[in-house]
């Protein structure tokens with residue numbers, strides 16, 4: 042408390058969702074920087090406004106929806122002045138003035154005044170019984186009215202109006218919804234989905250009058266009815282106006298801050314007066330105003346960053362999605378779904394099941410989606426929408442959702458709701474649906490990260506992420522908010538992979554601690570997720586300069602062998618293009634016998650695996666293999682693994698080119714390179730494709746007239762055929778294209794993101810443009826790969842077997858014989 | 861009471877790394893943090909026995925290489941939500957030398 046005088050003063054106007062989210066984020070980043078005072082007109086702590094609808098419907102209580110209680114403010118040394126309204130901002134003296142005339146000085150001011158319901162300027166609008174739907178006070182009045190009166194009219198058939206109507210109906214009132222247009226929720230739904238929605242609400246007893254224009258509200262001391270443009274009247278004891286919201290910026294405008302439809306702010310959430318910030322519904326950013334929480338939370342984060350003076354984060358707008366919170370009605374809408382000449386649509390309508398789906402595509406990307414009846418894939422479409430994924434390869438089956446594309450990881454399941462509790466969701470960690478649902482309900486989990494931490498589901502390969510998100514959405518219903526727009530690299534930071542890679546280059550950061558310091562890591566030494574990622578990014582960005590940090594390597598890459606479940610290791614020597622010799626085989630046999638290696642197995646990548654080697658034997662095993670001319674096969678690496686070949690024109694009667702030779706050439710050029718995730722190649726001598734090249738990360742199929750290059754295949758957790766990249770005529774061109782492609786992936790891929798995922802994210806056309814069409818760029822990529830290979834192509838086994846690198850790693854520190 | 865045994869030089873353990881000490885009761889992993897503190901734990905993850913010495917060390921924790929349990933070096937406790945505990949042994953550094961005191965019961969179990 043002592044330093045209250047010296048601390049900077051931050052005053053917050055508006056004790057609502059955006060304002061307090063900003064304060065929370067600020068406390069996380071700079072807990073001691075400001076002395077904070079919050080003014081709020083409402084006589085409460087901060088509550089979850091979204092959930093007023095379930096409160097009205099009697100599904101939740103006000104206590105259930107409190108986000109920050111009064112104690113929270115006290116615990117965090119925040120002065121909360123609830124029930125006090127600010128009536129003026131005096132920018133000259135840097136003070137705010139309360140409605141009681143109290144003046145409070147600020148160094149920084151945050152305006153988060155939200156918005157007000159629009160009250161149509163109708164005669165009778167000030168009568169008792171005419172209200173908006175915005176805060177606890179409104180809900181209290183509606184609940185009271187429902188016990189005393191019978192007839193309610195809700196003006197406005199949008200999200201808010203329908204939720205209000207549903208709540209009042211649940212409380213026993215006769216509800217008529219009046220809407221100006223002939224489609225409900227026209228901003229989120231197309232006419233077909235709007236019609237389906239209307240039908241199912243009507244089945245529940247809701248009455249609609251639409252299209253209809255309200256002309257007057259009737260009554261003397263209290264509302265008694267409503268009159269319409271066509272002269273008809275309806276009796277009403279309660280009228281709820283839910284025709285829209287108007288950003289609440291009067292205060293700001295009076296203070297001379299520039300406002301249009303909201304308070305205009307920059308990408309750092311500052312108004313035209315740099316000392317004054319604004320977030321939330323009262324704000325206009327890049328001509329947009331928002332009325333949903335997800336974008337406001339993005340804004341809050343950026344604003345907090347800037348207030349904490351840590352700033353390079355900027356806000357660049359949000360795409361939003363909507364779910365209607367009426368129990369039993371499944372409706373999802375996201376993005377832009379107005380028809381247009383450059384847009385294509387995919388529509389699925391199943392009247393019997395009451396299902397309607399419409400996906401809108403533009404430039405091969407999803408730009409909008411409207412789902413009704415079956416919304417399980419909502420988050421999945423939304424993810425692709427936000428990521429701007431090129432979806433052309435899954436176009437035909439897109440409308441059937443993630444599960445039908447195998448994108449959810451488990452094939453043959455199309456709806457998590459229909460799955461039994463025993464259905465395994467996460468194959469990696471053997472977690473079934475029941476366990477996830479139980480953890481979500483028992484432990485009150487809300488996010489994917491929570492579920493990962495508690496159940497291990499989706500924490501390994503991540504291919505079941507979509508399914509886990511669906512289980513979350515299905516278990517939580519309306520409470521589920523999808524992952525934020527940019528996924529942070531891991532829990533140690535808010536920054537995304539892309540941000541980290543960009544900043545490493547821009548700021549010339551060359552060590553892991555430097556990155557962590559500059560980018561404000563939240564943990565001391567990071568964790569097992571971010572350290573290997575950073576190590577790779579630095580290695581790939583600064584070849585020859587960055588010193589590989591062994592302690593940030595996963596064990597397999599640190600000891601250049603694969604750890605097995607009993608703590609022993611497996612050893613796989615390289616066999617170029619899958620070709621070996623009698624003397625190599627003899628050496629392998631000798632090693633296996635000499636070191637009592639229990640299992641010798643042929644791998645899927647055309648080489649031999651020695652399993653069950655003790656760690657301390659590794660250097661000696663390698664020394665013997667080195668003596669026979671063999672080197673590490675990097676079977677453990679996020680790097681180039683195998684190049685599988687067929688015998689091609691040298692032996693095969695169908696062969697068109699020397700596929701084996703080409704495979705060996707590729708492997709000799711590319712071995713030793715580190716990549717975001719493992720890379721496997723295949724080369725087949727003719728379209729019969731005996732080397733299975735079209736399910737590899739990169740595959741070559743030889744034909745009479747040259748070489749077809751394919752990439753972005755997978756044959757593991759996911760099965761995916763490759764995409765055709767281009768066809769070239771010579772081996773040299775083949776090498777150039779493949780190397781350039783790999784280099785682009787090395788420079789842009791996220792750590793652990795396989796090539797096919799990268800391609801999904803960036804788009805095939807984008808990649809082709811830069812690797813195939815732009816020849817100069819291709820050559821530059823090739824040159825960068827070649828440069829980095831100078832430093833990468835030393836056999837890690839030889840270094841450790843005979844040059845004493847990392848000697849300590851393989852020997853115990855001490856052997857104790859205890860008495 | 862405590863029976864300290866000299867096991868080697870601090871510099872022989874990498875920062876944010878670990879080395880193993882063999883004992884008849886099983887391996888003990890000796891960890892070194894970034895700030896040169898040392899901790900000793902049985903080299904067995906409470907989950908399925910994974911060798912903790914092979915994990916990535918961060919702050920005063922290690923992540924098991926097999927299935928990513930995170931273990932507190934000081935207490936041997938798995939970090940929530942995971943559950944389980946690995947036996948710890950007293951360890952200290954004096955003048956660059958690492959000392960260990962093996963808690964018998966723990967090492968044998």
Ligand SMILES: Cc1cc2nc3c(=O)[nH]c(=O)nc-3n(C[C@H](O)[C@H](O)[C@H](O)COP(=O)(O)OP(=O)(O)OC[C@H]3O[C@@H](n4cnc5c(N)ncnc54)[C@H](O)[C@@H]3O)c2cc1C
Pocket residue numbers: 054055056057058059060080081082083090091092093094125126127128153154155156174175176201204289292320321322323331332333334335337364366
């Ligand atoms: C019934 C309902 C359902 C909703 N459902 C959803 C949904 O499903 N999904 C979704 O994303 N969004 C939903 N929303 C919208 C969401 O609640 C808002 O976008 C969000 O609350 C806006 O946050 P804010 O901080 O900008 O404003 P608010 O949360 O409104 O906070 C502003 C606060 O400032 C106070 N204030 C204003 N002026 C002053 C002043 N001069 N002095 C002091 N205090 C002042 C106000 O009293 C208010 O408490 C819903 C909203 C409502 C009302």
Ligand code: SF4
Pocket residue numbers: none
């Ligand atoms: S070798 Fe591969 S497929 Fe087989 S059990 Fe291990 S991870 Fe699964």
Ligand code: SF4
Pocket residue numbers: 687688689690693694695696697700725726727728729730731732
């Ligand atoms: S892919 Fe063609 S060339 Fe190669 S082995 Fe098969 S048939 Fe022969």
Ligand code: FES
Pocket residue numbers: 905906907908909910924925926927928929
């Ligand atoms: S054995 Fe350690 S996490 Fe499974």
